[in-house]
Amino acid sequence: MLSTPLTPPLVHGAAEVETTPRGLRPHRLPQWARAQFPDPHLLMMEGQPSGVRVGFTTTARTVALVTHPSRLAYRGADRPRGSVDLVVDGAVVASSPLADGDVIESDLRTGATEFRPGPAHTTTFDGLPDGHKRVELWLPHNEAVELIELRTDAPVTPVPQDDRRVWLHHGSSISHGSNASTPTQTWPAVAARLGDVSLRNLGLGGNALLDPFVARTLRDAPADLISVKLGINVVNLDGMRLRTFVPAVHGFLDTIREGHPTTPLLLVSAIYCGIHEDTPGPGAVDPETLGTDQVRFVATGRSEEQAQGKLTLRVIRDALASVVEHRADPNLHYLDGTTLYGADDAVAHPLPDGLHPDTATHQIIGERFAAHAFTPAGPFGQPTAR
The missing domain is CATH 2.60.120.260 (Galactose-binding domain-like)
Known part of the structure; x- marks a missing residue:
């Protein structure tokens, strides 16, 4: 050898x-x-x-x-x-x-x-x-x-240079690949293979929190296509209120646009997650499930706290759609994460721990993302010049 x-x-x-x-x-x-x-x-x-x-x-x-x-x-x-x-x-x-x-x-x-x-x-x-x-x-x-x-x-x-388009993606633990069995079975890997693109994955478990240093990393990285998936970590950390979240999203996108002014950019909201659809964080491990075959997560906030600006996934999806609409950027697109995994999917393919999809569901999410983003009419459908 x-x-x-x-x-x-x-x-x-x-x-x-x-x-x-x-x-x-x-x-x-x-x-x-x-x-x-x-x-x-x-x-x-x-x-x-x-x-x-x-x-x-x-x-x-x-x-x-x-x-x-x-x-x-x-x-x-x-x-x-x-x-x-x-x-x-x-x-x-x-x-x-x-x-x-x-x-x-x-x-x-x-x-x-x-x-x-x-x-x-x-x-x-x-x-x-x-x-x-x-x-x-x-x-x-x-x-x-x-x-x-x-x-x-x-x-x-x-291989000094990959001739495929570079897809730069940032998201939470689901984008990171939590609960997928192997590295090629995470949903971004599935989507990249179907889209015939070279993946750079900045899915960071528990850390899709609109950090400025992550925005600058995205700004400075070579990319032909960019996607940012936001929502679940902000909710389960209980890290922001609506007043701070929306300006932070604008600032995050502003920073990316400094380095990629016209690159196709897809803003994606969270997939369906029953514990946080209408209940704010913080999220926590259910202590009753420790030592069992399946640890599960729970939301510890109260729905009525939305009146004080606490965030839920439904609130965030509305906010992200509004951000994209008001920016009037022809190369900025929005994808509702529940089209990748929605309430009906939660019945057919429940999240084993209440938060993360299993391998089969990663495959479904990756296939649906590719069908939306990489088809000729999709936001990533047309080749872009480097």
Whole structure:
């Protein structure tokens, strides 16, 4: 087996890669943005490489990627491990779950954490198709990894420039991929594959909060298409009132437009979430479900608090539609998130934890997004000049 040094040109979909004593650590936010608010939860989310992949061309039949994973586990709430997915010439071929690596175990009742170190993990894929091909190794969407070594049975060549349009997306934990089984089964990955675009995913679990440093990251990133999905994190954090939310949305869009004045920009509201449709946050874990087969989330606000400006998903959807209407930007579009997953879907495909969709529902959301956005008449339907 040949060993190829892992270098930044091999890593696609990240803001930057950090050199560590072990190898390379992908980051989805640049260092300057991380420095502005080094919150441990935000840093954990941006360090989970949702949408990031190692990409190259090769004739190899066997490919192995050595990584050092790091994951968060919750005591009393079992969570599946992350995976590395193999994509060959755009088709998902295989998936391999991670083992080993470091774990930070958190007790949801007390907030106490325990760190347990572990060894590196080697992911191996055999029997790749004959001939020259483009290979992508999609990194786990729900665990951080350091990239240590790439081993193949034939030489590899980095792909310097993806000729597909770049789709830059920002959203919450659902966009991040929460509860999807593997990295290529998150709804943005599904939609990107159907739309034949190169994804850069800035879905940040719990952190779609209109942060100015995220807006500046979107502003400065190369993109042919941009989407921003807002609502659920603002509600379940109880982080804003209507008075502050609407101006913050305008400011967020203003910043993006500084770098992308005419790029197609799609503003998407939250999918249907019964606990927060008419009940403000904060959201919380239902303590009665800790230690059961399925932890669930609840809303702790009261519906009547909307009179004081507290936000619910229905209020936010109306506000976002109004923002798009009043900006009169011909390249700015609005998509009601309940067209991706609505009240009827919640009956047929309920959210297992009351907040996040399962893998099958990620597929539905991705297919519906692609059908809306990437069709010829859709907001992302027409190719744009770079």
